[in-house]
Amino acid sequence: MIISVRDLHVTYEGPVPVQAVRGVTFHVEEGEFVSIVGPSGSGKSSILYALGALLPQSAGQVMVGGVNLSNSSESARNELRAHTIGFVFQEFHLLARMSVLENVAMGSLYTGVRPRKREELALRLLDSVGIGQLADATPQRLSGGEKQRTAIARALMGSPRVLLCDEPSGNLDRESTHNVIQVLNDIRLEGGPAVVVVTHDPEVQAASDRALTLRDGVLMRGEPQ
Amino acid sequence: MRSRQRARVATAGLVREAIHGLMAFPIRTALTVIGISVGLAAMVASVGISESTGANIAFRFFEAQADHLLLRTRDTATLEIRDDALRDLRAYPGVQAVALASEFREGQIVTARGGPDSVDAVRIPASVVAAQGSLFGVIGASFTTGRPFDIGHVDRQARVAVLGEDLAKRLGIWTIEGQPTVHIGDQEFSVIGIVGSVEFYDTVIDGLVIPESAAGSLNAVRSSVIVAVDTEPASTFLIAGVANLVLAPTAPGDLTVSVASRPPDVAAAIESDIDSLAIALTSVGVLVAAISVAAVMTINVTERTSEIGLRRSLGASKRHIATQFLLESATVGLMGGLLGSMIGVGLVVGVATVRDIEPVMSQEIPVFAIGLGAIVGTLAGISPAIRASRMAPASSLRN
Ligand SMILES: Nc1ncnc2c1ncn2[C@@H]1O[C@H](COP(=O)(O)OP(=O)(O)OP(=O)(O)O)[C@@H](O)[C@H]1O
Ligand SMILES: [Mg+2]
Numbered sequence: 001m002i003i004s005v006r007d008l009h010v011t012y013e014g015p016v017p018v019q020a021v022r023g024v025t026f027h028v029e030e031g032e033f034v035s036i037v038g039p040s041g042s043g044k045s046s047i048l049y050a051l052g053a054l055l056p057q058s059a060g061q062v063m064v065g066g067v068n069l070s071n072s073s074e075s076a077r078n079e080l081r082a083h084t085i086g087f088v089f090q091e092f093h094l095l096a097r098m099s100v101l102e103n104v105a106m107g108s109l110y111t112g113v114r115p116r117k118r119e120e121l122a123l124r125l126l127d128s129v130g131i132g133q134l135a136d137a138t139p140q141r142l143s144g145g146e147k148q149r150t151a152i153a154r155a156l157m158g159s160p161r162v163l164l165c166d167e168p169s170g171n172l173d174r175e176s177t178h179n180v181i182q183v184l185n186d187i188r189l190e191g192g193p194a195v196v197v198v199t200h201d202p203e204v205q206a207a208s209d210r211a212l213t214l215r216d217g218v219l220m221r222g223e224p225q
Numbered sequence: 226m227r228s229r230q231r232a233r234v235a236t237a238g239l240v241r242e243a244i245h246g247l248m249a250f251p252i253r254t255a256l257t258v259i260g261i262s263v264g265l266a267a268m269v270a271s272v273g274i275s276e277s278t279g280a281n282i283a284f285r286f287f288e289a290q291a292d293h294l295l296l297r298t299r300d301t302a303t304l305e306i307r308d309d310a311l312r313d314l315r316a317y318p319g320v321q322a323v324a325l326a327s328e329f330r331e332g333q334i335v336t337a338r339g340g341p342d343s344v345d346a347v348r349i350p351a352s353v354v355a356a357q358g359s360l361f362g363v364i365g366a367s368f369t370t371g372r373p374f375d376i377g378h379v380d381r382q383a384r385v386a387v388l389g390e391d392l393a394k395r396l397g398i399w400t401i402e403g404q405p406t407v408h409i410g411d412q413e414f415s416v417i418g419i420v421g422s423v424e425f426y427d428t429v430i431d432g433l434v435i436p437e438s439a440a441g442s443l444n445a446v447r448s449s450v451i452v453a454v455d456t457e458p459a460s461t462f463l464i465a466g467v468a469n470l471v472l473a474p475t476a477p478g479d480l481t482v483s484v485a486s487r488p489p490d491v492a493a494a495i496e497s498d499i500d501s502l503a504i505a506l507t508s509v510g511v512l513v514a515a516i517s518v519a520a521v522m523t524i525n526v527t528e529r530t531s532e533i534g535l536r537r538s539l540g541a542s543k544r545h546i547a548t549q550f551l552l553e554s555a556t557v558g559l560m561g562g563l564l565g566s567m568i569g570v571g572l573v574v575g576v577a578t579v580r581d582i583e584p585v586m587s588q589e590i591p592v593f594a595i596g597l598g599a600i601v602g603t604l605a606g607i608s609p610a611i612r613a614s615r616m617a618p619a620s621s622l623r624n
Contacts, residue, residue, distance in 0.1 A: 049619040054538065056617070075542065082540020089622055093535040097249040109238055110540035158540070166623060 001063075002161055002194045003028035003051060008060040010046040010217075020046040022217040023060070030161070033188055033195045035205045038214035044198040047214070048164050051196065052085050053077040065161050082110045086155030086163045086193065090170035092147045094139040100150050101126065101135040107157025118157065125153035129183050145176025152183055156192070163187065165197040169204055181207045239545065243552035246529075253521060254557060260517045261561025261601065262568060264510030265594045269569020270576070271503035273586040277577050291461045293364075293425045293485035294454040296468055304479045306450055306472055314452075314471045319460025324363040326356035326451040327437070328428065333445060335433065336408040337396040351392050352432030353409055354451070355440035361387070363453045364426040371401040371418025374436050378417075382438040386414035389430035393419045407433070412442055425485030426453055452480075511597065514561065515605040522554045522609035526616075533613050534621035543614035550610035551603060558602015565598060566591035 003026075010021035021043040028034050036044045050058040053069050062069040065084040067076060081087075086107070094103050104122035105115070113121075126132045129149040131142075139147060148168055155163055165184075169177040181204060184195055197204060205211050213220040247254045298304045306325060315323050333353045336346045354360075361373040374385050386407055388398060398405045398416060405416045414435060423429050435443075452472060456464050461484060469480040526533070533546055570591055577584035 045623050049623070052538065052619075054619040054622070078540050078542045080540075081538060087538040087622075089535075091531070091622075093531055093622065095245075095249075095532060095535075097245060107539060109242070110536075110542075110545060115238070115241075154539075 001027050002030045002032075002065060003196070004061070004063040005047075005051070006061040008047065008050060008058060008062060010043065010050055010055060010058045012057055020217055021050070021058075024214075024217070024219050026212055026219065028162075028194050028196060031188060031191065031194055032210075033184065033208045034197070035208035035211045036196065036198045036214060037200070037205055037211050038220075042214040043217040044214055045166050046217075048166050048196065048198050051162070052087060052164050053080055078110070082108070083158050084161050086158060086160035088148070088151050088155050088163065088165040088168045090167040092139075092151045092171075094147060094150060094154075096139055098139075099135065100131070100137050100139060100142070103139060103150055104153045104157060107154035111158050121157060122153065125156050126150070128186070129153050130179070143176065144172045145179045148172060148176065148180050149183055152180070152187075156187070160193045163193045163195045165195065165199075167198055167200065169199065169201050177201060177203060180204075239549050239552055242549050243556055246525075246549065246553050247556060249529075250525065253525075257518055257521045257557050258560045258564060261514035261558060261598055262563075262565035264507075264512075264514035265562055265565025265598050266568035266572065267510040268503075268507035268597070269566050269586075269590055269594045270572035271506055272590050273569060273573030273584070274576050275503045276587065277573060277582055277585045291484045292456055292458045294452075294456060294461065294465050294468055295426055295483050295485055296452040296454070296472060296480045297483070298450045299479050299481060300449070304450060304473055304476065306452060310472045310474075311452070314454065314468060317464060317467070317471065319457045319464055320454060321457060322359065322363045322455040324357060324360040324453045325437075326354050326360050326434075326453065327440070327447045328449050328451060329353045329355070329440075329443065329445045330448045333409055333443075335392065335396065337398060337405065347396050349392065349395050352428050353443070353445070354429060354432055354434045355437045355443075355447075356434050356451075357437055360434065360453060361420070363455045364429065365424030365455075366420045366429065367422050369419050369421035371416070373418060379436045379438045382441075383436060384412065384414045384439050384442070385417045385436065387418045387420055387434045388416055389428075389432050389434075390419055390421045391431040392433055409433075409435075410444055412444075414439075426451070511601055514598075515601045518554055518557060518561075518602055518605035519608065521557075522550065522606050523612070525553070526550060526609045526613040529613075530616060530621040533616050534618040537618035538622060547610040547614035550613045551606045554606025554609070555599050555603040558605070559595065559599040561602065562595035562598020566594040569594060 005027070006025050008021055008024045009019070012018040012020060024047060036047060038044055046055065049055045050062055051064060053064070060070070064080060067080050067084070069077065095106070098106070101119060101122050104126055105118040108118050108121070123132065123135060126135055129152055131146050131149050134142060134146060139150065142150065152168075169180055172180065184197070185207060187193065188195065197208065199205055311323055311325060314320060333351060334348050335351045336348050358374050358376060358379060366373070369390060371387070373387060374383065378385050388396070388407070393399070396407065398419070401416055401418065406413050407416060408414070420429055454464065454468060465482050465484050469477040469482055473480050536546060570586070573586055574584050
């Protein structure tokens with residue numbers, strides 16, 4: 001069990017506090033491919049960022065890679081993000097001023113690996129997602145699918161045990177979506193990280209081992225309690 | 226192990242990231258660098274120009290403000306200055322006042338406190354000047370206490386003395402209350418005044434002046450005759466050229482003429498005024514530079530919210546984020562400092578060339594400007610850097 005979530009609550013404070021996640025419990029096994037689906041505003045992203053230790057607003061027990069996020073130190077959570085967790089976003093978040101290769105190599109910038117080593121690995125990962133020939137290009141020149149594959153390669157730089165994707169195909173056309181699904185499947189087959197993907201896309205959902213359906217911050221179907 | 230590896234990120238990697246970050250907005254970065262360099266160039270230039278001007282200022286005052294002449298007989302000369310010659314000089318156009326004095330051989334022993342035979346007497350070799358009372362007016366003497374001797378003292382051949390302040394201090398005389406006396410050799414004189422400063426003829430400050438009519442009682446040899454001349458500034462050099470001919474028509478070569486300028490401390494005071502003006506102007510310039518760096522860094526941080534979120538998602542600590550932005554603003558400051566001191570030095574050399582003065586500048590000034598640039602950049606970056614490190618990563622990453 002690489003992820004264990006027990007009674008997770010996420011509440012955004014404000015004039016009117018928003019209870020985005022209200023008592024969610026589920027587990028993810030090593031190497032598993034799990035999708036989280038549900039209508040807009042149901043709390044999918046909130047769960048994902050809570051798993052990535054990026055949401056201070058969460059309560060309940062979240063264990064990732066054996067680390068209990070609710071009582072871990074700030075530096076332990078930084079370590080976790082650097083070494084155990086990889087993120088992929090709908091918006092790619094590539095840095096325009098860097099080449100594709102540099103963007104990927106940045107994925108393990110905060111792990112202390114030397115730049116030379118990082119670039120070697122980055123090149124191999126770009127090859128494995130099928131865009132090794134674009135290493136020297138600038139991100140602006142890439143298609144959406146190529147951008148997302150760059151972002152996935154970046155997320156894999158730290159050899160994570162969990163890959164968290166927030167609507168990775170949200171900005172992609174059919175063909176690019178297929179490419180991304182292909183890449184995520186390959187990662188699994190090669191003994192890569194467990195994948196948790198938030199998606200609206202039925203095809204992505206269909207490619208996953210199982211889907212967790214969320215409605216108003218509560219899990220509808222999926223993991224038995 | 227891991228944390229040591231991560232610490233290495235902070236040193237090497239973050240510098241690279243900071244430079245990358247600055248390259249993201251090359252025009253903005255360049256403008257900020259130019260902005261800060263203007264402030265620092267102003268500093269280097271104003272300090273440099275004031276230093277150069279200061280170095281040249283004494284000379285300029287000498288040229289513009291010389292308004293005294295001092296004529297002195299050569300060591301070997303035995304020259305008598307005749308009364309009618311003095312009268313002729315007084316009548317010369319541009320001459321305002323003339324006074325005659327004479328000095329005695331150096332090393333006259335002056336004693337105070339109890340007289341020459343007392344055990345606790347202070348004995349100091351000093352210059353003794355014999356003069357008419359008008360000398361004090363001509364040399365612009367100002368008294369810290371007491372007064373000059375007058376025609377009455379001269380007529381009575383009174384044994385009175387006016388001390389220069391330096392000699393008075395060494396003798397331990399601070400006031401004329403209690404009627405202090407000094408001895409020159411074995412002759413006693415009452416101190417009636419202490420001179421604190423003169424416009425020229427500094428000998429008076431570390432010596433003493435007695436009435437010419439009382440000098441006969443001294444068992445001493447006169448070493449030179451002095452003529453002090455107060456002139457109108459415009460005529461000073463003209464008079465300097467003829468004064469010895471007027472006073473000693475038969476042996477003008479026996480008199481040396483020196484032109485006296487304002488005392489140098491006036492120039493120094495003006496120089497320090499210019500310095501403080503430079504510092505005030507500079508402070509404003511540097512402050513403006515700091516504000517502009519802070520403003521630009523704040524904009525940078527705001528625009529790069531999603532980059533900050535991304536870095537946090539990749540494992541960057543708050544400290545990593547803060548350090549990167551701090552390095553960016555320190556780099557901008559450092560480059561501004563480099564550019565600013567180059568421009569500043571160029572300005573100093575340029576202004577000096579145009580005004581035909583020697584460019585003078587302490588070597589520390591450009592180095593100081595570079596360091597100040599880096600410091601200002603760092604300080605100005607603190608608040609934006611802290612803001613960047615505190616940004617909630619999740620909200621900037623999600624759609
Ligand atoms: N920072 C925030 N402050 C206040 N409310 C928030 C914040 N972030 C999210 N919310 C609210 O929390 C609820 C859940 O948001 P979340 O982004 O987790 O939903 P989602 O399922 O990912 O939606 P979508 O499919 O549109 O991305 C929504 O009602 C949203 O408006
Ligand atoms: Mg979402």
